[in-house]
């Protein structure tokens with residue numbers, strides 16, 4: 001299989017605090033890569049950096065044959081004006097990332113509260129890539145039938161699960177070449193987690209590669225091909241599907257106790 005995303009020696013964080021260091025991370029075309037790690041260890045920051053929302057400090061991000069970031073040395077801060085400073089140092093363009101087909105469904109599914117489900121879907125990004133396949137406009141409802149029933153509801157009245165479904169549906173309308181799902185099951189009931197798992201499975205079946213973050217190894221084990229264990233700002237191990245233990249065993253192995 002070809003490598004679709006290749007991250008080499010990536011370091012970054014929130015100036016001046018470094019959150020992750022020298023991360024190597026690869027996703028093969030057609031595969032689902034799991035990212036697992038405790039709260040606050042930097043998974044979201046890493047993914048936001050890969051998407052260009054946060055400027056990487058150093059390293060390389062190559063996606064679908066395109067070098068997404070411009071390598072360069074960090075410059076010392078010259079101004080107390082943060083906007084100016086960011087513009088001066090910016091080494092990555094999130095629009096370029098989205099245009100390349102790397103679509104990031106953020107944690108907490110930020111949506112416009114006063115728009116209905118149908119209105120939200122109508123402003124979802126069109127396939128951004130040149131040559132990106134047209135997407136069936138009914139895809140959101142075939143993936144998440146529940147959304148069809150709620151299509152005239154404002155998003156502020158949706159449940160947590162419905163919000164997640166809508167956010168993922170918007171991502172799918174962009175015809176992703178790679179879909180990043182950052183903790184889509186956050187705060188969901190076991191029943192909704194199962195529903196979301198089957199939707200993620202359907203996305204996989206459609207051949208769309210995924211980076212999936214979750215706090216539950218059991219949830220990831222059923223869906224991913226490889227599990228990347230993220231520990232204090234670096235990937236400490238990469239496990240094949242067959243090597244992924246249950247949640248308690250992995251946590252005990254990592255931290256010496258049940259979490």
Ligand SMILES: Nc1ncnc2c1ncn2[C@@H]1O[C@H](COP(=O)(O)OP(=O)(O)OP(=O)(O)O)[C@@H](O)[C@H]1O
Nearest residue numbers: 014019037038039040041042043044045046107183
């Ligand atoms: N905008 C920000 N500015 C400064 N520090 C931040 C910001 N966002 C997050 N952090 C810090 O960066 C660290 C890593 O947070 P991050 O959200 O990336 O971790 P995570 O592994 O995704 O955690 P979780 O699983 O809880 O989402 C934390 O210490 C957090 O407090």
